[in-house]
Amino acid sequence: MYTEKVIEHFRAPHNMGRLQDYSAIGKVGNIVCGDVMWLYIKVVQDDRGRDVIADISWETFGCTAAIATSSMVSDLAKGKTIEEAISLTNQDVARELGGLPPIKMHCSALAADALNEAIHEYLTQKGKEIPPALQERHERIAKEVAALEKRYQAFLEKETH
Amino acid sequence: MTDFVYLDNSATTPVAEEVRQAMAPYHSVDFGNASSLHSFGRRAHRAIEESRAEIAELLAVRPDEILFTSGATEADNLAILGTAFATEDHRHIVTSKTEHHAVLHSVAWLETRGFEVTRLDPDGTGRIDPQQVRDAIRSDTLLVSIMAGNNEIGTLQPIETIGAICRERGVLFHTDAVQAYGKIDLPIENVDLLSISAHKLHGPKGVGCLFVRNGVRLVPLFHGGGHEKGRRSGTENVPGIVGLAAASRIAFRDRAEVTRRMAAYRERLIDGVGRLRGTRLNGHRTMCLPHIVNFSFQGIEGESLVMKLDEHGIAVSTGSACSSPNLEPSHVLVAIGVPLSMAHGSLRVSAGRQTTGKEIDRFLEVLPHVVEELRRMSPFKVGG
Numbered sequence: 333m334y335t336e337k338v339i340e341h342f343r344a345p346h347n348m349g350r351l352q353d354y355s356a357i358g359k360v361g362n363i364v365c366g367d368v369m370w371l372y373i374k375v376v377q378d379d380r381g382r383d384v385i386a387d388i389s390w391e392t393f394g395c396t397a398a399i400a401t402s403s404m405v406s407d408l409a410k411g412k413t414i415e416e417a418i419s420l421t422n423q424d425v426a427r428e429l430g431g432l433p434p435i436k437m438h439c440s441a442l443a444a445d446a447l448n449e450a451i452h453e454y455l456t457q458k459g460k461e462i463p464p465a466l467q468e469r470h471e472r473i474a475k476e477v478a479a480l481e482k483r484y485q486a487f488l489e490k491e492t493h
Numbered sequence: 494m495t496d497f498v499y500l501d502n503s504a505t506t507p508v509a510e511e512v513r514q515a516m517a518p519y520h521s522v523d524f525g526n527a528s529s530l531h532s533f534g535r536r537a538h539r540a541i542e543e544s545r546a547e548i549a550e551l552l553a554v555r556p557d558e559i560l561f562t563s564g565a566t567e568a569d570n571l572a573i574l575g576t577a578f579a580t581e582d583h584r585h586i587v588t589s590k591t592e593h594h595a596v597l598h599s600v601a602w603l604e605t606r607g608f609e610v611t612r613l614d615p616d617g618t619g620r621i622d623p624q625q626v627r628d629a630i631r632s633d634t635l636l637v638s639i640m641a642g643n644n645e646i647g648t649l650q651p652i653e654t655i656g657a658i659c660r661e662r663g664v665l666f667h668t669d670a671v672q673a674y675g676k677i678d679l680p681i682e683n684v685d686l687l688s689i690s691a692h693k694l695h696g697p698k699g700v701g702c703l704f705v706r707n708g709v710r711l712v713p714l715f716h717g718g719g720h721e722k723g724r725r726s727g728t729e730n731v732p733g734i735v736g737l738a739a740a741s742r743i744a745f746r747d748r749a750e751v752t753r754r755m756a757a758y759r760e761r762l763i764d765g766v767g768r769l770r771g772t773r774l775n776g777h778r779t780m781c782l783p784h785i786v787n788f789s790f791q792g793i794e795g796e797s798l799v800m801k802l803d804e805h806g807i808a809v810s811t812g813s814a815c816s817s818p819n820l821e822p823s824h825v826l827v828a829i830g831v832p833l834s835m836a837h838g839s840l841r842v843s844a845g846r847q848t849t850g851k852e853i854d855r856f857l858e859v860l861p862h863v864v865e866e867l868r869r870m871s872p873f874k875v876g877g
Contacts, residue, residue, distance in 0.1 A: 342797070343804060348870055363834045363873065366794060366814040366822070370872040391872035395796035395815035399870060435820065484833070 335430035338400040347406035351389045358450030364484045367394035371446035383414040397436035401443035498807040498852040502845035509695035515739035519732035544738035565671045568688035568703035569595035572667040579710040583635035589613045590828035618777035619648030641673035645825040646776030647785030656683025675744030696740030700733030755783035765857040771875035784844040789835035793867040801863040812839040
Protein backbone atom coordinates (compact mmCIF):
# COMPACT_ATOMS: atom_id res chain seq x y z
CA MET A 333 0.00 0.00 0.00
CA TYR A 334 2.81 2.45 0.86
CA THR A 335 5.91 2.97 -1.32
CA GLU A 336 9.39 2.19 0.01
CA LYS A 337 10.08 5.92 0.07
CA VAL A 338 7.07 6.56 2.32
CA ILE A 339 8.15 3.81 4.70
CA GLU A 340 11.72 5.13 4.67
CA HIS A 341 10.59 8.63 5.72
CA PHE A 342 8.18 7.19 8.28
CA ARG A 343 10.92 5.07 9.87
CA ALA A 344 13.51 7.82 10.02
CA PRO A 345 11.73 11.13 9.48
CA HIS A 346 13.80 14.24 8.68
CA ASN A 347 13.58 17.57 10.54
CA MET A 348 11.27 16.23 13.23
CA GLY A 349 10.66 18.26 16.39
CA ARG A 350 10.19 21.89 17.40
CA LEU A 351 12.63 24.60 16.26
CA GLN A 352 14.02 26.66 19.13
CA ASP A 353 13.99 30.03 17.34
CA TYR A 354 11.43 29.74 14.60
CA SER A 355 10.18 32.76 12.68
CA ALA A 356 6.68 31.45 12.01
CA ILE A 357 4.48 28.41 12.50
CA GLY A 358 1.81 26.87 10.28
CA LYS A 359 -0.84 24.85 12.12
CA VAL A 360 -3.23 22.73 10.10
CA GLY A 361 -5.60 19.82 10.66
CA ASN A 362 -7.69 18.90 13.64
CA ILE A 363 -7.22 16.11 16.15
CA VAL A 364 -10.87 15.20 15.88
CA CYS A 365 -10.38 14.39 12.19
CA GLY A 366 -7.23 12.40 12.83
CA ASP A 367 -4.39 14.51 11.40
CA VAL A 368 -2.65 17.53 12.87
CA MET A 369 0.53 19.11 11.53
CA TRP A 370 2.51 21.99 13.00
CA LEU A 371 5.28 23.27 10.74
CA TYR A 372 7.99 25.62 12.04
CA ILE A 373 10.13 27.76 9.71
CA LYS A 374 13.16 29.90 10.44
CA VAL A 375 13.61 32.57 7.79
CA VAL A 376 16.84 34.51 7.20
CA GLN A 377 17.95 36.93 4.51
CA ASP A 378 20.57 35.67 2.09
CA ASP A 379 23.37 37.92 0.74
CA ARG A 380 21.06 39.13 -2.00
CA GLY A 381 18.46 40.18 0.56
CA ARG A 382 16.00 37.37 -0.28
CA ASP A 383 13.98 35.58 2.41
CA VAL A 384 15.26 32.00 2.70
CA ILE A 385 13.90 29.10 4.77
CA ALA A 386 17.16 28.41 6.61
CA ASP A 387 15.66 25.80 8.90
CA ILE A 388 12.41 23.94 9.16
CA SER A 389 10.85 21.34 11.45
CA TRP A 390 7.49 19.80 12.22
CA GLU A 391 5.37 17.99 14.77
CA THR A 392 2.65 15.73 13.48
CA PHE A 393 -0.16 13.66 14.92
CA GLY A 394 -1.25 11.34 12.17
CA CYS A 395 -0.85 8.21 10.14
CA THR A 396 2.18 6.87 8.30
CA ALA A 397 1.40 9.05 5.27
CA ALA A 398 0.99 12.18 7.39
CA ILE A 399 4.39 11.63 9.02
CA ALA A 400 6.12 10.81 5.71
CA THR A 401 4.64 13.87 3.98
CA SER A 402 5.71 16.08 6.90
CA SER A 403 9.23 14.78 6.52
CA MET A 404 9.19 15.21 2.75
CA VAL A 405 7.76 18.74 2.69
CA SER A 406 10.44 19.80 5.18
CA ASP A 407 13.14 18.35 2.92
CA LEU A 408 11.68 20.08 -0.13
CA ALA A 409 11.30 23.50 1.51
CA LYS A 410 14.58 23.59 3.41
CA GLY A 411 17.04 26.10 1.87
CA LYS A 412 14.47 27.40 -0.60
CA THR A 413 13.57 31.06 -0.91
CA ILE A 414 10.07 31.97 0.26
CA GLU A 415 9.22 32.64 -3.35
CA GLU A 416 10.31 29.14 -4.38
CA ALA A 417 8.66 27.49 -1.39
CA ILE A 418 5.31 29.11 -2.20
CA SER A 419 5.17 27.20 -5.46
CA LEU A 420 5.57 23.78 -3.78
CA THR A 421 2.35 21.79 -4.11
CA ASN A 422 0.93 18.65 -2.59
CA GLN A 423 1.54 16.97 -5.96
CA ASP A 424 5.26 17.68 -5.55
CA VAL A 425 5.23 16.13 -2.08
CA ALA A 426 3.35 13.04 -3.22
CA ARG A 427 5.52 12.63 -6.33
CA GLU A 428 8.76 12.83 -4.36
CA LEU A 429 7.44 10.03 -2.14
CA GLY A 430 6.83 7.85 -5.20
CA GLY A 431 3.08 8.40 -4.90
CA LEU A 432 0.52 7.91 -2.14
CA PRO A 433 -2.57 5.69 -1.98
CA PRO A 434 -5.51 7.76 -3.33
CA ILE A 435 -7.22 7.82 0.07
CA LYS A 436 -4.03 9.27 1.59
CA MET A 437 -3.60 12.15 -0.85
CA HIS A 438 -5.17 14.49 1.71
CA CYS A 439 -2.08 13.95 3.88
CA SER A 440 0.14 15.51 1.22
CA ALA A 441 -2.36 18.36 0.96
CA LEU A 442 -2.05 18.85 4.70
CA ALA A 443 1.74 19.08 4.42
CA ALA A 444 1.60 21.63 1.60
CA ASP A 445 -1.06 23.57 3.51
CA ALA A 446 1.10 23.70 6.64
CA LEU A 447 3.96 25.20 4.64
CA ASN A 448 1.56 27.69 3.07
CA GLU A 449 0.27 28.73 6.49
CA ALA A 450 3.75 29.14 7.97
CA ILE A 451 4.81 31.36 5.08
CA HIS A 452 1.56 33.32 5.31
CA GLU A 453 2.17 33.94 9.00
CA TYR A 454 5.76 35.01 8.35
CA LEU A 455 4.81 37.52 5.64
CA THR A 456 1.94 38.88 7.74
CA GLN A 457 4.25 39.33 10.75
CA LYS A 458 6.77 41.25 8.66
CA GLY A 459 4.10 43.36 7.02
CA LYS A 460 5.26 42.09 3.64
CA GLU A 461 3.13 41.78 0.57
CA ILE A 462 1.22 38.48 0.38
CA PRO A 463 1.10 36.97 -3.12
CA PRO A 464 -2.49 36.44 -4.31
CA ALA A 465 -2.00 32.67 -4.77
CA LEU A 466 -0.79 32.31 -1.18
CA GLN A 467 -3.68 34.41 0.14
CA GLU A 468 -6.15 32.39 -1.89
CA ARG A 469 -4.86 29.13 -0.43
CA HIS A 470 -4.88 30.64 3.06
CA GLU A 471 -8.55 31.51 2.69
CA ARG A 472 -9.38 28.10 1.27
CA ILE A 473 -7.66 26.39 4.23
CA ALA A 474 -9.54 28.58 6.73
CA LYS A 475 -12.80 27.70 5.01
CA GLU A 476 -12.01 23.98 5.14
CA VAL A 477 -11.17 24.17 8.84
CA ALA A 478 -14.49 25.91 9.51
CA ALA A 479 -16.36 23.27 7.52
CA LEU A 480 -14.63 20.43 9.39
CA GLU A 481 -15.31 22.03 12.73
CA LYS A 482 -18.94 22.36 11.79
CA ARG A 483 -19.10 18.73 10.70
CA TYR A 484 -17.49 17.51 13.92
CA GLN A 485 -19.09 20.12 16.18
CA ALA A 486 -20.79 17.62 18.45
CA PHE A 487 -17.54 15.71 18.95
CA LEU A 488 -15.52 18.88 19.51
CA GLU A 489 -17.91 20.12 22.16
CA LYS A 490 -17.72 16.79 23.93
CA GLU A 491 -13.91 16.83 23.91
CA THR A 492 -13.45 20.34 25.25
CA HIS A 493 -15.57 19.56 28.29
CA MET B 494 14.90 -8.45 14.62
CA THR B 495 13.51 -11.28 16.71
CA ASP B 496 10.70 -13.61 15.78
CA PHE B 497 7.38 -12.31 14.53
CA VAL B 498 4.71 -11.60 17.10
CA TYR B 499 1.20 -12.14 15.79
CA LEU B 500 -1.44 -10.54 18.00
CA ASP B 501 -4.15 -9.93 15.43
CA ASN B 502 -6.10 -13.15 15.88
CA SER B 503 -9.45 -11.38 15.78
CA ALA B 504 -8.67 -10.55 12.16
CA THR B 505 -7.72 -14.10 11.32
CA THR B 506 -5.82 -17.05 12.77
CA PRO B 507 -3.30 -19.53 11.41
CA VAL B 508 -4.84 -22.87 10.43
CA ALA B 509 -4.03 -25.41 13.14
CA GLU B 510 -1.96 -28.41 12.07
CA GLU B 511 -4.69 -30.86 13.11
CA VAL B 512 -7.17 -28.92 11.01
CA ARG B 513 -4.86 -28.86 8.01
CA GLN B 514 -4.41 -32.63 8.26
CA ALA B 515 -8.13 -33.27 8.61
CA MET B 516 -8.79 -31.23 5.46
CA ALA B 517 -5.95 -32.60 3.36
CA PRO B 518 -7.66 -35.69 1.85
CA TYR B 519 -10.64 -33.67 0.64
CA HIS B 520 -8.68 -31.62 -1.87
CA SER B 521 -7.46 -34.28 -4.27
CA VAL B 522 -8.20 -37.76 -2.89
CA ASP B 523 -11.78 -37.55 -1.61
CA PHE B 524 -12.50 -34.66 -3.91
CA GLY B 525 -15.98 -35.75 -5.00
CA ASN B 526 -19.06 -33.61 -5.40
CA ALA B 527 -21.30 -34.45 -2.48
CA SER B 528 -24.31 -34.52 -4.81
CA SER B 529 -22.86 -37.27 -7.00
CA LEU B 530 -24.18 -40.82 -6.77
CA HIS B 531 -20.84 -42.63 -7.04
CA SER B 532 -18.46 -43.49 -4.22
CA PHE B 533 -16.49 -40.25 -4.65
CA GLY B 534 -19.68 -38.30 -4.07
CA ARG B 535 -20.77 -40.50 -1.20
CA ARG B 536 -17.46 -40.01 0.63
CA ALA B 537 -17.74 -36.24 0.28
CA HIS B 538 -21.36 -36.38 1.41
CA ARG B 539 -20.42 -38.45 4.43
CA ALA B 540 -17.66 -36.00 5.36
CA ILE B 541 -20.15 -33.12 5.28
CA GLU B 542 -22.74 -34.94 7.34
CA GLU B 543 -20.18 -36.05 9.92
CA SER B 544 -18.95 -32.46 10.19
CA ARG B 545 -22.51 -31.21 10.57
CA ALA B 546 -23.21 -33.75 13.32
CA GLU B 547 -20.02 -32.85 15.13
CA ILE B 548 -20.73 -29.11 15.18
CA ALA B 549 -24.34 -29.74 16.19
CA GLU B 550 -23.19 -31.87 19.09
CA LEU B 551 -20.78 -29.18 20.30
CA LEU B 552 -23.60 -26.62 20.20
CA ALA B 553 -26.11 -29.12 21.64
CA VAL B 554 -28.46 -28.63 18.69
CA ARG B 555 -29.75 -30.94 15.95
CA PRO B 556 -27.60 -31.63 12.86
CA ASP B 557 -30.32 -30.45 10.48
CA GLU B 558 -30.20 -27.07 12.23
CA ILE B 559 -26.65 -26.44 10.93
CA LEU B 560 -26.41 -24.78 7.53
CA PHE B 561 -22.97 -24.35 5.93
CA THR B 562 -22.06 -21.01 4.34
CA SER B 563 -19.05 -19.27 2.83
CA GLY B 564 -18.35 -17.59 6.15
CA ALA B 565 -19.93 -15.43 8.79
CA THR B 566 -20.68 -12.51 6.48
CA GLU B 567 -22.93 -14.80 4.45
CA ALA B 568 -24.36 -16.34 7.63
CA ASP B 569 -25.24 -12.87 8.98
CA ASN B 570 -26.74 -11.80 5.66
CA LEU B 571 -28.75 -15.01 5.39
CA ALA B 572 -30.01 -14.75 8.96
CA ILE B 573 -31.14 -11.15 8.51
CA LEU B 574 -32.27 -10.94 4.89
CA GLY B 575 -33.52 -14.53 4.94
CA THR B 576 -35.88 -13.96 7.86
CA ALA B 577 -36.86 -10.44 6.74
CA PHE B 578 -38.12 -11.68 3.39
CA ALA B 579 -39.80 -14.74 4.90
CA THR B 580 -42.48 -12.57 6.49
CA GLU B 581 -44.79 -9.94 5.07
CA ASP B 582 -46.43 -8.34 8.06
CA HIS B 583 -43.33 -7.80 10.23
CA ARG B 584 -41.09 -4.96 9.09
CA HIS B 585 -39.03 -3.99 12.11
CA ILE B 586 -35.57 -5.13 13.27
CA VAL B 587 -33.71 -4.36 16.49
CA THR B 588 -29.92 -4.39 16.60
CA SER B 589 -27.09 -2.51 18.31
CA LYS B 590 -24.63 0.15 17.19
CA THR B 591 -21.62 -2.06 17.89
CA GLU B 592 -22.50 -4.94 15.57
CA HIS B 593 -20.17 -6.17 12.84
CA HIS B 594 -20.64 -4.46 9.46
CA ALA B 595 -22.06 -7.70 8.07
CA VAL B 596 -25.06 -7.08 10.34
CA LEU B 597 -25.16 -3.27 10.24
CA HIS B 598 -24.90 -3.03 6.46
CA SER B 599 -27.47 -5.80 5.99
CA VAL B 600 -30.07 -4.01 8.12
CA ALA B 601 -29.19 -0.68 6.48
CA TRP B 602 -29.86 -2.25 3.10
CA LEU B 603 -33.20 -3.56 4.38
CA GLU B 604 -34.07 0.02 5.35
CA THR B 605 -33.79 0.97 1.68
CA ARG B 606 -36.38 -1.76 1.02
CA GLY B 607 -38.94 -0.35 3.45
CA PHE B 608 -37.93 -2.10 6.67
CA GLU B 609 -37.44 -0.15 9.90
CA VAL B 610 -34.44 -0.57 12.15
CA THR B 611 -33.81 0.35 15.78
CA ARG B 612 -30.12 0.55 16.67
CA LEU B 613 -29.56 0.34 20.42
CA ASP B 614 -26.90 2.49 22.11
CA PRO B 615 -24.50 0.53 24.30
CA ASP B 616 -23.20 1.89 27.59
CA GLY B 617 -19.63 3.14 27.94
CA THR B 618 -18.30 -0.43 28.16
CA GLY B 619 -20.19 -1.64 25.10
CA ARG B 620 -22.95 -3.49 26.98
CA ILE B 621 -26.58 -3.53 25.91
CA ASP B 622 -29.11 -3.63 28.74
CA PRO B 623 -31.73 -6.34 28.05
CA GLN B 624 -34.34 -3.80 29.12
CA GLN B 625 -33.41 -1.72 26.05
CA VAL B 626 -34.29 -4.71 23.87
CA ARG B 627 -37.57 -5.21 25.69
CA ASP B 628 -38.47 -1.54 25.19
CA ALA B 629 -37.50 -1.57 21.52
CA ILE B 630 -39.58 -4.60 20.50
CA ARG B 631 -42.80 -3.61 18.70
CA SER B 632 -45.76 -5.61 17.53
CA ASP B 633 -44.22 -5.73 14.04
CA THR B 634 -40.67 -6.63 15.13
CA LEU B 635 -39.45 -9.68 13.25
CA LEU B 636 -35.88 -10.02 14.45
CA VAL B 637 -33.42 -8.95 17.14
CA SER B 638 -29.75 -9.26 16.16
CA ILE B 639 -27.20 -8.73 18.93
CA MET B 640 -23.71 -10.18 18.80
CA ALA B 641 -22.37 -12.50 21.50
CA GLY B 642 -18.94 -10.88 21.91
CA ASN B 643 -17.62 -7.79 20.19
CA ASN B 644 -14.82 -8.22 17.65
CA GLU B 645 -13.12 -4.89 18.45
CA ILE B 646 -13.40 -4.46 22.20
CA GLY B 647 -14.37 -7.97 23.33
CA THR B 648 -17.40 -6.91 25.36
CA LEU B 649 -19.91 -9.72 25.93
CA GLN B 650 -23.64 -9.19 25.55
CA PRO B 651 -26.24 -10.77 27.83
CA ILE B 652 -27.55 -12.98 25.04
CA GLU B 653 -29.25 -15.42 27.42
CA THR B 654 -31.52 -12.71 28.84
CA ILE B 655 -32.01 -10.99 25.50
CA GLY B 656 -32.95 -14.35 23.96
CA ALA B 657 -35.46 -15.01 26.75
CA ILE B 658 -37.11 -11.63 26.11
CA CYS B 659 -37.31 -12.37 22.39
CA ARG B 660 -38.77 -15.81 23.03
CA GLU B 661 -41.38 -14.33 25.39
CA ARG B 662 -42.34 -11.69 22.80
CA GLY B 663 -42.34 -14.14 19.89
CA VAL B 664 -39.51 -12.39 18.07
CA LEU B 665 -36.63 -14.20 16.36
CA PHE B 666 -33.20 -13.75 17.93
CA HIS B 667 -29.98 -13.86 15.89
CA THR B 668 -26.52 -13.59 17.38
CA ASP B 669 -23.21 -13.19 15.56
CA ALA B 670 -21.00 -15.52 17.61
CA VAL B 671 -17.91 -15.31 15.41
CA GLN B 672 -15.55 -14.24 18.20
CA ALA B 673 -17.33 -16.02 21.05
CA TYR B 674 -17.77 -19.50 19.53
CA GLY B 675 -15.24 -21.93 20.94
CA LYS B 676 -14.04 -19.35 23.46
CA ILE B 677 -16.89 -19.03 25.96
CA ASP B 678 -19.95 -21.00 26.97
CA LEU B 679 -22.72 -19.99 24.61
CA PRO B 680 -26.18 -20.20 26.17
CA ILE B 681 -28.20 -20.71 23.00
CA GLU B 682 -31.43 -22.11 24.39
CA ASN B 683 -33.22 -18.94 23.34
CA VAL B 684 -31.17 -18.24 20.22
CA ASP B 685 -32.88 -18.89 16.89
CA LEU B 686 -30.01 -18.08 14.54
CA LEU B 687 -26.27 -18.02 15.23
CA SER B 688 -23.35 -17.19 12.91
CA ILE B 689 -19.97 -18.91 13.04
CA SER B 690 -16.76 -18.50 11.03
CA ALA B 691 -13.93 -21.04 10.71
CA HIS B 692 -10.95 -18.76 10.13
CA LYS B 693 -11.27 -16.96 13.46
CA LEU B 694 -10.83 -20.32 15.15
CA HIS B 695 -7.75 -21.76 13.42
CA GLY B 696 -9.85 -23.13 10.57
CA PRO B 697 -9.72 -22.20 6.88
CA LYS B 698 -10.99 -18.96 5.34
CA GLY B 699 -14.16 -18.97 3.24
CA VAL B 700 -16.32 -21.26 5.35
CA GLY B 701 -18.71 -20.82 8.23
CA CYS B 702 -22.16 -21.88 9.26
CA LEU B 703 -25.47 -20.61 10.45
CA PHE B 704 -27.40 -22.40 13.15
CA VAL B 705 -31.08 -22.13 12.20
CA ARG B 706 -33.49 -23.42 14.80
CA ASN B 707 -36.06 -25.82 13.37
CA GLY B 708 -39.23 -23.99 12.49
CA VAL B 709 -37.52 -20.71 11.58
CA ARG B 710 -38.58 -19.68 8.09
CA LEU B 711 -35.73 -18.57 5.89
CA VAL B 712 -35.74 -17.31 2.30
CA PRO B 713 -32.54 -18.37 0.52
CA LEU B 714 -30.06 -15.82 -0.81
CA PHE B 715 -28.56 -18.26 -3.32
CA HIS B 716 -30.72 -20.12 -5.81
CA GLY B 717 -29.49 -23.14 -7.74
CA GLY B 718 -29.10 -26.84 -7.17
CA GLY B 719 -31.04 -26.89 -3.91
CA HIS B 720 -28.16 -27.74 -1.59
CA GLU B 721 -28.56 -27.46 2.18
CA LYS B 722 -32.26 -28.34 1.83
CA GLY B 723 -32.78 -25.53 -0.63
CA ARG B 724 -31.67 -22.90 1.83
CA ARG B 725 -28.20 -22.37 0.36
CA SER B 726 -27.49 -23.61 -3.14
CA GLY B 727 -23.94 -24.13 -4.32
CA THR B 728 -21.60 -27.13 -4.32
CA GLU B 729 -20.43 -27.63 -0.77
CA ASN B 730 -16.91 -26.57 0.21
CA VAL B 731 -16.04 -30.04 1.49
CA PRO B 732 -12.48 -29.41 2.73
CA GLY B 733 -13.64 -26.15 4.29
CA ILE B 734 -16.56 -27.79 6.08
CA VAL B 735 -14.30 -30.59 7.36
CA GLY B 736 -11.89 -27.85 8.49
CA LEU B 737 -14.63 -25.98 10.33
CA ALA B 738 -15.60 -29.16 12.19
CA ALA B 739 -11.98 -29.97 13.04
CA ALA B 740 -11.34 -26.41 14.23
CA SER B 741 -14.48 -26.56 16.37
CA ARG B 742 -13.44 -29.92 17.81
CA ILE B 743 -9.99 -28.77 18.94
CA ALA B 744 -11.36 -25.43 20.19
CA PHE B 745 -13.91 -27.12 22.44
CA ARG B 746 -11.47 -29.84 23.49
CA ASP B 747 -8.75 -27.38 24.55
CA ARG B 748 -11.00 -24.52 25.57
CA ALA B 749 -10.36 -24.53 29.30
CA GLU B 750 -6.59 -24.51 28.89
CA VAL B 751 -6.49 -22.04 25.98
CA THR B 752 -8.88 -19.49 27.42
CA ARG B 753 -7.16 -19.64 30.81
CA ARG B 754 -3.90 -18.68 29.09
CA MET B 755 -5.63 -15.96 27.05
CA ALA B 756 -7.27 -14.46 30.12
CA ALA B 757 -3.88 -14.35 31.85
CA TYR B 758 -2.37 -12.60 28.79
CA ARG B 759 -5.22 -10.11 28.84
CA GLU B 760 -4.52 -9.28 32.49
CA ARG B 761 -0.83 -8.82 31.76
CA LEU B 762 -1.62 -6.56 28.82
CA ILE B 763 -4.04 -4.44 30.84
CA ASP B 764 -1.51 -4.18 33.63
CA GLY B 765 1.43 -3.43 31.32
CA VAL B 766 -0.33 -0.88 29.13
CA GLY B 767 -1.97 0.67 32.20
CA ARG B 768 1.49 1.58 33.48
CA LEU B 769 2.05 3.88 30.49
CA ARG B 770 0.91 7.50 30.70
CA GLY B 771 -2.14 8.62 28.74
CA THR B 772 -3.71 5.23 27.98
CA ARG B 773 -7.19 3.82 28.48
CA LEU B 774 -8.86 0.44 28.24
CA ASN B 775 -11.78 0.38 25.81
CA GLY B 776 -14.55 -2.06 26.65
CA HIS B 777 -15.63 -3.94 29.74
CA ARG B 778 -13.06 -4.88 32.36
CA THR B 779 -14.55 -8.29 33.15
CA MET B 780 -17.59 -9.04 30.95
CA CYS B 781 -15.38 -9.71 27.96
CA LEU B 782 -13.96 -12.30 25.62
CA PRO B 783 -10.68 -13.73 26.88
CA HIS B 784 -8.67 -13.07 23.72
CA ILE B 785 -9.44 -9.44 22.80
CA VAL B 786 -8.25 -6.28 24.49
CA ASN B 787 -8.49 -2.73 23.14
CA PHE B 788 -6.54 0.32 24.28
CA SER B 789 -6.30 3.98 23.33
CA PHE B 790 -3.13 6.04 23.47
CA GLN B 791 -3.35 9.77 23.94
CA GLY B 792 -1.51 11.97 21.46
CA ILE B 793 -0.74 9.38 18.82
CA GLU B 794 -2.57 7.96 15.87
CA GLY B 795 -3.34 4.25 15.60
CA GLU B 796 -2.31 3.58 12.02
CA SER B 797 1.20 4.88 12.62
CA LEU B 798 1.30 2.90 15.87
CA VAL B 799 0.44 -0.29 13.96
CA MET B 800 3.10 0.51 11.34
CA LYS B 801 5.75 1.24 13.98
CA LEU B 802 5.00 -2.05 15.76
CA ASP B 803 5.14 -3.79 12.38
CA GLU B 804 8.72 -2.52 12.00
CA HIS B 805 9.47 -4.62 15.07
CA GLY B 806 7.67 -7.65 13.64
CA ILE B 807 4.57 -7.18 15.80
CA ALA B 808 1.14 -7.48 14.16
CA VAL B 809 -1.87 -5.80 15.79
CA SER B 810 -4.73 -3.65 14.50
CA THR B 811 -6.40 -0.30 15.08
CA GLY B 812 -9.82 1.30 14.86
CA SER B 813 -8.29 4.56 13.69
CA ALA B 814 -9.94 6.55 10.92
CA CYS B 815 -6.72 6.60 8.90
CA SER B 816 -6.77 2.83 8.63
CA SER B 817 -10.36 2.56 7.47
CA PRO B 818 -11.45 2.75 3.84
CA ASN B 819 -13.83 5.65 4.53
CA LEU B 820 -11.57 7.59 6.93
CA GLU B 821 -14.12 7.23 9.71
CA PRO B 822 -12.99 6.02 13.12
CA SER B 823 -14.31 2.69 14.42
CA HIS B 824 -18.11 2.77 14.81
CA VAL B 825 -17.72 0.62 17.92
CA LEU B 826 -15.42 3.08 19.71
CA VAL B 827 -17.62 6.00 18.68
CA ALA B 828 -20.73 4.15 19.93
CA ILE B 829 -19.23 3.55 23.38
CA GLY B 830 -18.36 7.23 23.63
CA VAL B 831 -14.57 7.09 23.27
CA PRO B 832 -13.52 10.68 22.45
CA LEU B 833 -12.55 10.90 18.77
CA SER B 834 -8.98 11.93 19.58
CA MET B 835 -8.64 8.72 21.62
CA ALA B 836 -10.50 6.62 19.04
CA HIS B 837 -7.84 7.65 16.49
CA GLY B 838 -5.19 6.27 18.84
CA SER B 839 -6.77 2.87 19.44
CA LEU B 840 -5.06 -0.49 19.33
CA ARG B 841 -6.60 -3.96 19.37
CA VAL B 842 -4.48 -6.82 20.64
CA SER B 843 -5.95 -10.29 20.15
CA ALA B 844 -4.54 -13.68 21.07
CA GLY B 845 -4.94 -17.09 19.45
CA ARG B 846 -4.31 -20.63 20.70
CA GLN B 847 -0.72 -20.40 19.42
CA THR B 848 0.04 -17.17 21.28
CA THR B 849 2.85 -17.48 23.81
CA GLY B 850 3.74 -15.53 26.93
CA LYS B 851 6.96 -14.60 25.15
CA GLU B 852 4.97 -12.81 22.46
CA ILE B 853 3.09 -10.83 25.09
CA ASP B 854 6.40 -9.97 26.78
CA ARG B 855 7.90 -8.84 23.49
CA PHE B 856 4.87 -6.65 22.75
CA LEU B 857 5.01 -5.05 26.19
CA GLU B 858 8.74 -4.53 25.84
CA VAL B 859 8.54 -2.78 22.43
CA LEU B 860 5.32 -0.83 22.98
CA PRO B 861 6.59 1.90 25.36
CA HIS B 862 9.46 2.78 23.01
CA VAL B 863 7.20 3.02 20.00
CA VAL B 864 4.61 5.07 21.90
CA GLU B 865 7.31 7.47 23.08
CA GLU B 866 8.80 7.72 19.58
CA LEU B 867 5.44 8.71 18.11
CA ARG B 868 4.64 11.05 20.97
CA ARG B 869 7.92 12.87 20.33
CA MET B 870 6.67 13.53 16.81
CA SER B 871 3.28 14.73 17.98
CA PRO B 872 2.40 18.37 18.74
CA PHE B 873 0.24 17.13 21.63
CA LYS B 874 2.36 16.48 24.64
CA VAL B 875 1.03 14.02 27.17
CA GLY B 876 1.13 15.26 30.73
CA GLY B 877 2.33 13.13 33.65
